[in-house]
Amino acid sequence: xxxxxxxxxxxxxxxxxxxxxxxxxxxxxxxxxxxxxxxxxxxxxxxxxxxxxxxxxxxxxxxxxxxxxxxxxxxxxxxxxxxxxxxxxxxxxxxxxxxxxxxxxxxxxxxxxxxxxxxxxxxxxxxxxxxxxxxxxxxxxxxxxxxxxxxxxxxxxxxxxxxxxxxxxxxxxxxxxxxxxxxxxxxxxxxxxxxxxxxxxxxxxxxxxxxxxxxxxxxxxxxxxxxxxxxxxxxxxxxxxxxxxxxxxxxxxxxxxxxxxxxxxxxxxxxxxxxxxxxxxxxxxxxxxxxxxxxxxxxxxxxxxxxxxxxxxxxxxxxxxxxxxxxxxxxxxxxxxxxxxxxxxxxxxxxxxxxxxxxxxxxxxxxxxxxxxxxxxxxxx
Amino acid sequence: xxxxxxxxxxxxxxxxxxxxxxxxxxxxxxxxxxxxxxxxxxxxxxxxxxxxxxxxxxxxxxxxxxxxxxxxxxxxxxxxxxxxxxxxxxxxxxxxxxxxxxxxxxxxxxxxxxxxxxxxxxxxxxxxxxxxxxxxxxxxxxxxxxxxxxxxxxxxxxxxxxxxxxxxxxxxxxxxxxxxxxxxxxxxxxxxxxxxxxxxxxxxxxxxxxxxxxxxxxxxxxxxxxxxxxxxxxxxxxxxxxxxxxxxxxxxxxxxxxxxxxxxxxxxxxxxxxxxxxxxxxxxxxxxxxxxxxxxxxxxxxxxxxxxxxxxxxxxxxxxxxxxxxxxxxxxxxxxxxxxxxxxxxxxxxxxxxxxxxxxxxxxxxxxxxxxxxxxxxxxx
Numbered sequence: 001x002x003x004x005x006x007x008x009x010x011x012x013x014x015x016x017x018x019x020x021x022x023x024x025x026x027x028x029x030x031x032x033x034x035x036x037x038x039x040x041x042x043x044x045x046x047x048x049x050x051x052x053x054x055x056x057x058x059x060x061x062x063x064x065x066x067x068x069x070x071x072x073x074x075x076x077x078x079x080x081x082x083x084x085x086x087x088x089x090x091x092x093x094x095x096x097x098x099x100x101x102x103x104x105x106x107x108x109x110x111x112x113x114x115x116x117x118x119x120x121x122x123x124x125x126x127x128x129x130x131x132x133x134x135x136x137x138x139x140x141x142x143x144x145x146x147x148x149x150x151x152x153x154x155x156x157x158x159x160x161x162x163x164x165x166x167x168x169x170x171x172x173x174x175x176x177x178x179x180x181x182x183x184x185x186x187x188x189x190x191x192x193x194x195x196x197x198x199x200x201x202x203x204x205x206x207x208x209x210x211x212x213x214x215x216x217x218x219x220x221x222x223x224x225x226x227x228x229x230x231x232x233x234x235x236x237x238x239x240x241x242x243x244x245x246x247x248x249x250x251x252x253x254x255x256x257x258x259x260x261x262x263x264x265x266x267x268x269x270x271x272x273x274x275x276x277x278x279x280x281x282x283x284x285x286x287x288x289x290x291x292x293x294x295x296x297x298x299x300x301x302x303x304x305x306x307x308x309x310x311x312x313x314x315x316x317x318x319x320x321x322x323x324x325x326x327x328x329x330x331x332x333x334x335x336x337x338x339x340x341x342x343x344x345x346x347x348x349x350x351x352x353x354x355x356x357x358x359x360x361x362x363x364x365x366x367x368x369x370x371x372x373x374x375x376x377x378x379x380x381x
Numbered sequence: 382x383x384x385x386x387x388x389x390x391x392x393x394x395x396x397x398x399x400x401x402x403x404x405x406x407x408x409x410x411x412x413x414x415x416x417x418x419x420x421x422x423x424x425x426x427x428x429x430x431x432x433x434x435x436x437x438x439x440x441x442x443x444x445x446x447x448x449x450x451x452x453x454x455x456x457x458x459x460x461x462x463x464x465x466x467x468x469x470x471x472x473x474x475x476x477x478x479x480x481x482x483x484x485x486x487x488x489x490x491x492x493x494x495x496x497x498x499x500x501x502x503x504x505x506x507x508x509x510x511x512x513x514x515x516x517x518x519x520x521x522x523x524x525x526x527x528x529x530x531x532x533x534x535x536x537x538x539x540x541x542x543x544x545x546x547x548x549x550x551x552x553x554x555x556x557x558x559x560x561x562x563x564x565x566x567x568x569x570x571x572x573x574x575x576x577x578x579x580x581x582x583x584x585x586x587x588x589x590x591x592x593x594x595x596x597x598x599x600x601x602x603x604x605x606x607x608x609x610x611x612x613x614x615x616x617x618x619x620x621x622x623x624x625x626x627x628x629x630x631x632x633x634x635x636x637x638x639x640x641x642x643x644x645x646x647x648x649x650x651x652x653x654x655x656x657x658x659x660x661x662x663x664x665x666x667x668x669x670x671x672x673x674x675x676x677x678x679x680x681x682x683x684x685x686x687x688x689x690x691x692x693x694x695x696x697x698x699x700x701x702x703x704x705x706x707x708x709x710x711x712x713x714x715x716x717x718x719x720x721x722x723x724x725x726x727x728x729x730x731x732x733x734x735x736x737x738x739x740x741x742x743x744x745x746x747x748x749x750x751x752x753x754x755x756x757x758x759x760x761x762x
Contacts, residue, residue, distance in 0.1 A: 031575055039573075040547040166421040169762055181737065182563045182570065189563065192420075192758045193751035194412055333740070336717050341735055350748050354722055356562065356741035359714070360732050367731050370574035377573045378762075381550055 008041045008380060009113040010141075013102050015095060015128070016121030017050040017083060019365035020145055022075055024120060024372050029072045041380040044113075046102050051121065053083040054092040056101070095123065095131035103138055115140040116376055120369075125152030129160060136163035136170055143375045144173040145368050147249045154261050167192075172375035177250045178204060178342045178362035180371030186346065186358060187257055196349040197258060199317040204250040206340030206363040207233045207241040208272075208312040213338050216309050221296035222289045229286070233340065237282050242272040244312070248323045251314040260319045270324025272312070303327045309335050333357050389422045389761060390494040391522075394483050396476060396509070397502030398431040398464060400746035401526055403456055405501060405753050410453045422761040425494075427483050432502070434464040435473040437482070476504065476512035484519055496521040497757055501749075506533030510541060517544035517551055524756045525554040526749050528630045535642050548573075553756035558631045559585060559723045559743035561752030567727065567739060568638055577730040578639055580698040585631040587721030587744040588614045588622040589653075589693040594719050597690050602677035603670045610667070614721065618663050623653040625693070629704045632695040641700045651705025653693070684708045690716050714738050 012028070014021060028035075028043050036042050045068055048055045057067060067088075075081050083089045092098060099117060106115050117135045119128055119142070128149040132142050133156075142164070144150065150157060150173060164171035174184045190197060203209050210233050214224035225242070228234050234241045248267045255262045273292060277285055303310050306327070311334050313326035328334045333355075337343050342362025345355035361367055393409070395402060409416075409424050417423050426449055429436045438448060448469075456462050464470045473479060480498060487496055498516045500509055500523070509530040513523050514537075523545070525531065531538060531554060545552035555565045571578060584590050591614050595605035606623070609615050615622045629648045636643045654673065658666055684691050687708070692715050694707035709715045714736075718724050723743025726736035742748055 027575065034575075038548060039550075167419060167762060169420075180570070180574070180731075182567050182739070185566065185570075186563050189561070189566075189752075189755040193561070193754045194408065194415075195751060331717065333717070336712065336714070339735070350561075350751060351741050354720070354742065356739075358563070358737075358739055360735065360737035370576060370731060371570075373574045374570040381548060381759075 009044060010041055010376070010379065011044050011046045011102075011106065011113050011115050012118060012376070013047045013049075013099065013115065014045070014118045014120065015049045015098075015123065016119060016146065017048060017075075017081070018120070018122065020120040020368045020372070021048075021050075022081075023365040023369035024118070025075070026072060027369055027373050029068050035377070039377060039380050041377070043376065046105075046115070047098060048083060049092055049095070049098055049121075050083045051123070052092060053086075053089040054098050055083055055086055055089040095128055096134065099131040099134055103134070103140070106140075114379070116143060116379065117141070118143045118372060118376065119146040119149060120372060121146050123148065125149050125156065129156050133160045133163050136160065136165075139165075139170070141170040141379055142172070143372055144171075145175040145372050147176045147246075147253060150176060150253050150256065151249045151264050154256070154263055157256055158261075170379075172378060173253070174375050175368045175371035176253050178344060178358070178360075179364060179367040180374065181342060181344070181358050181360050181362050183254075183344050183358055184257065186356065187254065190346060190348055190356075191258075195351075197346060198349070198352075199315065199347040200254050200258075200344065201313055201315040201317075201334075201347075202342065202344035203311055203334065203337060204247050204314055204342055204344070204362065205241060205312060206342065206361070208247070209337065209342070210340050211272075212309075212311050215296060215300050220290075220293045222293050225289050226286065237285075239273060239278070239285060244269045244271050244323050247312065247314050248321075251316055251321045251323055254314075255316045255319070255321050258316065260316075260321075262319070262321060267321040267323060272325075299325070311335070311337065333359070390425060391422060391757070391760065392425050392427045392483075392487065392494050392496050393499060393757070394428045394430075394480065394496065395426070395499045395501065396430045396479075396504065397500060397527065398429060398456075398462070399501070399503065401501040401749045401753070402429075402431075403462075404746040404750035405499070406456070407453060408750055408754050410449050416758070420758060420761050422758070424757065427486075427496070428479060429464060430473055430476070430479055430502075431464045432504070433473060434467075434470040435479050436464055436467055436470045476509055477515060480512040480515055484515070484521070487521075495760070497524060497760065498522070499524045499753060499757065500527040500530060501753060502527050504529065506530050506537065510537050514541045514544050517541065517546075520546075520551070522551040522760055523553070524753055525552075526556040526753050528557045528627075528634060531557060531634050531637065532630045532645050535637070535644055538637055539642075551760075553759060554634070555756050556749045556752035557634050559725060559739070559741075560745060560748040561755065562723060562725070562739050562741050562743050564635075564725050564739055565638065567737065568635065571727060571729055571737075572639075576732075578727060579730070579733075580696065580728040581635050581639075581725065582694055582696040582698075582715075582728075583723065583725035584692055584715065584718060585628050585695055585723055585725070585743065586622060586693060587723065587742070589625075589628070590718065590723070591721050592653075593690075593692050596677060596681050601671075601674045603674050606670050607667065618666075620654060620659070620666060625650045625652050625704050628693065628695050629702075632697055632702045632704055635695075636697045636700075636702050639697065641697075641702075643700070643702060648702040648704060653706075680706070692716070692718065714740070 045057050125148045161168045177183045211224045248269045308327045314323045343359040345357045347355045506529045542549045558564045592605045629650045689708045695704045724740040726738045728736045
């Protein structure tokens with residue numbers, strides 16, 4: 001009854017122990033027995049790395065499972081912790097070296113195990129691409145929640161996806177766009193079944209979703225930004241969200257998944273503050289953001305006069321990518337969207353009169369970790 | 382670079398040559414070279430069956446590919462055709478026998494090929510379950526667009542899914558609910574990642590979606606039914622849609638996928654016509670349907686008075702399934718839905734303030750066939 005996979009072992013090397021990393025670690029440690037029982041696969045941690053340290057786990061002794069449980073008990077998922085405080089952790093020699101060690105160990109001890117390297121870090125493309133490409137070239141598997149390795153130079157992206165096999169089969173990255181929402185998998189099914197994708201558009205920032213909902217409700221721009229910051233929806237520096245670059249990265253991932261050979265710099269991005277505000281300190285920016293209130297209020301009321309509303313939208317169409325404010329009808333799916341939810345719509349050859357729409361919470365460590373786990377387990381299906 | 386699948390062959394036995402069956406056959410015959418190139422897998426038809434005949438294809442000679450191309454050329458995808466007019470077709474001895482022949486042939490000639498039995502027919506659970514269960518027990522694969530094999534007695538469902546391996550891994554049935562919309566796959570990801578599903582609700586009938594949109598716009602019930610029939614949205618006998626049983630089957634499939642041991646008869650279904658109208662001829666029904674205009678107009682205006690609108694909704698919650706008219710807020714995703722689109726929302730432990738929503742066209746031969754192809758190809762990923 002278990003033909004085709006029997007008892008399969010997947011060994012995991014995880015980069016990143018931030019909010020997503022800790023949530024993922026907790027999910028796997030808490031559910032490993034159930035995963036074995038339900039799906040017939042065994043997930044076994046091999047190494048955990050954060051930005052400075054790495055902990056190689058030795059499962060040749062009985063230590064490993066105890067070690068993981070101990071580590072899990074010592075980590076508060078809500079509080080950042082450094083691996084350097086853990087017994088056995090050593091200073092990281094960098095991702096390529098960590099991966100090389102694990103690939104070598106896998107080869108020398110192999111009982112048919114498979115490796116999955118999970119990148120839930122915020123490391124740069126330069127730091128991660130060589131390591132991830134090496135993993136894929138060795139016939140092993142990669143799951144990404146980190147967008148950056150997919151947003152480096154297009155040549156690197158091409159090499160990495162080519163190394164992932166036909167259909168990029170050993171690379172999964174669902175959570176790089178809209179957390180656990182089925183966006184990349186939907187795109188893949190559309191392409192697999194020979195649909196023609198005419199346009200992908202949507203909102204891919206909960207922070208900016210909140211902001212534009214508040215603007216629609218009549219809040220001043222500066223009020224909305226302050227609230228979003230106070231609610232913890234923004235990065236410590238709100239300009240990291242308001243600049244639009246994070247949305248542009250998601251648009252780039254969708255565009256490249258469609259086969260468009262785009263660079264990040266080629267995406268037209270409309271930031272939500274003026275160029276001269278880039279150099280200010282955070283407190284200064286938070287004071288001066290009121291300068292923008294009038295402009296935004298005017299745009300909101302111009303849209304309202306036409307029965308429309310504003311959303312911060314990414315649009316991918318015929319090799320063109322644009323990220324910025326869009327005026328949309330209030331009764332459209334985008335116009336109806338409220339709060340921090342994400343929404344993506346696919347207009348295709350088959351979904352041509354009305355788009356295929358996926359909508360829901362598109363951020364947060366728990367949701368992202370759950371999507372990463374689903375990606376990991378998809379290798380077992 | 383192709384570790385893990387190399388050149389894999391999937392042999393296909395297809396039951397059903399109606400609209401979906403012909404569209405699927407066309408998709409595969411037209412794209413087989415591209416599928417081989419993109420995904421490294423070869424799809425090879427072994428047998429095609431309709432309700433009366435079966436055509437076994439012999440690929441030990443060069444005949445097969447020519448034969449398929451010839452067959453495709455002779456079939457008009459828009460016009461129903463009978464296999465009995467095809468050279469080589471024989472009277473079908475029934476699905477179990479057709480499948481037994483192919484399983485035996487597969488064993489005797491095996492070069493590591495895999496079998497996928499595709500049921501895109503409208504055959505009954507009794508006709509199909511023994512055949513499908515045999516396929517799964519032999520370690521092979523099944524893809525269903527036909528809802529009925531999943532809606533027989535729960536005991537049969539349990540045996541069939543148990544035979545599909547851990548995680549029901551060798552059984553796919555995405556298109557039984559909402560055609561190609563990612564509904565079953567989303568459900569699977571939620572369950573795989575240990576989310577807790579509190580409620581699934583949605584509209585799963587394009588026909589009834591159209592009807593309730595027209596009612597909201599002020600049409601009389603009898604007008605809306607006549608229009609739906611004239612537009613080809615209904616079955617030849619509109620009561621097959623208005624009775625709600627097709628929606629109930631979809632609700633049952635979702636409920637059983639959640640692990641609820643329900644029978645179809647346990648689902649509370651609200652039909653959209655009176656019991657005594659069941660025995661009428663179609664023309665008589667179409668005349669007498671005006672009797673219902675007043676009741677429906679009253680319900681619509683009662684809802685409108687509260688700012689609500691009516692939708693025909695399936696609701697699966699805590700082992701309870703209900704299918705019928707629901708009064709929903711106009712600004713909710715269900716209230717905003719227009720026309721024939723389907724919409725499903727998952728309220729879960731993680732999607733708890735707002736649901737995960739999937740929306741789009743949920744019917745039609747091309748969409749359903751595309752979803753079946755995506756299911757077939759998912760075995761290669």
